[in-house]
Amino acid sequence: MNERLILLTNDDGYNAKGLQAAIEVARPFGRVVAIAPETTQSGMSQAITMYRPLFLKKQHEEEGLAIYSFSGTPVDCVKMAFDHLLREERIDLVLSGINHGSNSAVNVLYSGTMGAAIEGSFYGCPSIGLSLTDHAPDADFDAAVGYGRRIVERVLRGGIGLPCCLNVNIPVGRPETLKGIRICRQNRGFWREEFFRREDPHGRPYFWLTGDFVNAEPEAEDTDEWALDHGYVSVVPVQVDLTDYGQKKRLEGLFE
């Protein structure tokens, strides 16, 4: 039998509710191995751990499912899977999430969930980051699980081409209230931030990052933000060549 192998990871940690939801998404499609961070790694982007040793621990095992914690970042988890733990096997899909909170627009760059999904695609493996636009620890993942399965099914069936990395965001709502899937581009928005300043018990000032996302193009109907604001699941195909080709052309000649 040619059973599929699906690697799960996330940035909320191996015991997050969203990882259980990702297991629900993945199990109908094959054997599942989850390697997820020991602690929350939100906002860890594509970070890797270079200067300290990492510890791997099996947390759970049953027929068709194993869950490990790893003391590094989400990207470290993906590398651990491909380069060590599952090195002798063929991984058919990387599924990262389901994240507690949106990773639309520029958040794709800060997101540990998407960092891990992008890393999976570097190994030539179809990779999907799944995020629910709800930060609550007890968020309702039903719609995310349903749409997640549809998208995983489509990706495993093929025809999407490699490298394939999808940034999927699911708005809050019961499955029957959502309007379907839209293929989108990344919204151009930004964070308007401030540092919340307080003093610790010893009188030392400390800073804590806080902010609000600003959609710089609320009328653009082809963006992920628009889709989410209008009750659609957004799917953005992701690539990682950051070269600004338009500017490259303009710069040639300027530096002679």
Place this chain on the structure above:
Amino acid sequence: MNERLILLTNDDGYNAKGLQAAIEVARPFGRVVAIAPETTQSGMSQAITMYRPLFLKKQHEEEGLAIYSFSGTPVDCVKMAFDHLLREERIDLVLSGINHGSNSAVNVLYSGTMGAAIEGSFYGCPSIGLSLTDHAPDADFDAAVGYGRRIVERVLRGGIGLPCCLNVNIPVGRPETLKGIRICRQNRGFWREEFFRREDPHGRPYFWLTGDFVNAEPEAEDTDEWALDHGYVSVVPVQVDLTDYGQKKRLEGLFE
């Protein structure tokens, strides 16, 4: 007087030799404020610190130069500058580095140096990441300082357009041996990695990431890797829309 203000940061920490080299690059152009991580933050990518408070400390001050340490990531340092410490001022340039080690090719995604430079460009400020392809703590930064000044001068003079974020890498060599500047695209290469496995004094296995970069297109003369391998300084203009537009087109219709 309309004195320029240049923000410096890095991912090697406020006391790295490379920060002193960046100060040498920047001082001829105006007032310099450095806000750099308290500890080394290599490989921290675009990571932000969400779940713990951060501490800012003035480490040094003299006419035209102030150096602060900040207990977060390189991106946190940039946010601290724009959103708090220098909020009332106009920052003319963000200079991140000079990094000890290359940030060419896909390393742009893992690099804390480039994470900070990209973050600077989000604030609409011209931003440059400068890296020397030498990890040694006592690396020779003379050529990097010389080329860094040429590039900063060109960017401040204008004509490059905003947003502007440049990924600049300088090969090892004395200034007179380098061949000049090439405008490049990001090389398509990847890391071939393994986890070095050992046991700690208590018998617990631990893992440490190690690997080698593989240039997947060594013959392509328009990439940053080619430029560096042939003794040129590489300049890649960077943008952050990760949408894969070719794949977006193919996906439309697949998810109906």
